[in-house]
Amino acid sequence: MPNTQGPFQKRLLAITGQVFLALVVATTGFLFGCSEAPASSSGVLSIRLEDGVAWLGDASTGIQLGQGKSLDLNWNQTIRTGEDQSATLLVGDSDRLWLDPSSGFRVISPIPPEQRPVLRLLEGRLRYRAESNRYMLGTRFEVPSELRILVTDLTVAPVETGAEFQMLIEDDVVTVIVSKGEIAARGNGVSENLFTDWRAIVRPGEPMEVIPPRLPDTPTPTVTSTPTGALIPVGSATSTATATLTPTPTLTATFTLTPSPTFRPRLSPSATSTLAPTEPPPPPTQPPPPPAPTRTPAPPTQPPPPTDTAPPPPTDTLRPPPPTNTVRPTLGAGS
16 A cells, blocks of 8 residues: 655654653653652542641652642642641541641552542641541551561541541551540451540550540549538537527526425425415316315335234333332431
8 A cells, every 4th residue: 555644744743753752751750750649630539728838749859739729639649747837638628637747648549348538647646527428547557576567557437427536646556536526446457436535546466445535533522522511501500509508408407496395395294284275376267176185195005014023011101110118217216
């Protein structure tokens, strides 16, 4: 078949080939010269820098994000902050992420059947507030030991809207602290839901440790506050009772005990004596009752026990003693 291309067409084809080759070389050099791929308009995750300073890629050789400008990230792209820099990022349409200094995360493709992108913390600390459940957060790294490689693997997903939590890596130990709401965590094969003030700790090669919040020590403030508030009324009640009880013994001794020793000893009961009222009775308003019988002393309830000794013989004290033989006086011769 004869060649129908003219000189102009051949020249145009050669120029087109050179341009295409130059584009391929430039693209290849950029990909291998930088650690991050350039962002595209059809990325898997959109972010926007709201405050602070952040970098696409490394903080020293990467691209600085523009304030208030959106950026679409692809898989395996990284956002970092410098040593003295922090950043506030809008993730998607409503979620927010705060990066501490010397911190960074990478966009990771999820493991099927999961389809949500994972923001993997690489170092430092981040705080996340989820207004949706379209994204997950986590971390994964390996720590060499003497006998084997220890793996730390953690994935966190918000359960409810408004959940807020933070994640940090310090000395190869990952800690998740829930500030508000509920999240689902899975660390080194252990799955658990975390609630407000709960935390989870994942150490290399060890199952995730879940720590619920510590209950407040209520007995101590209750015991301390109760006697403090009760000291004032107790002192008032004591002084009132002392003033009230003072006249009581004085009235009792004067009224009850005084008549008893002065009234009874003067009475000498006899067979015919009666108790006469000390004062005349009030005038009766009705016919007086019949006079009461005179009181006589009650006979003894039991006779005295008999005695075995005979009574002494009666003595006649009225009869004069018998005359005694006395010597009558004689008249002497001289009488």
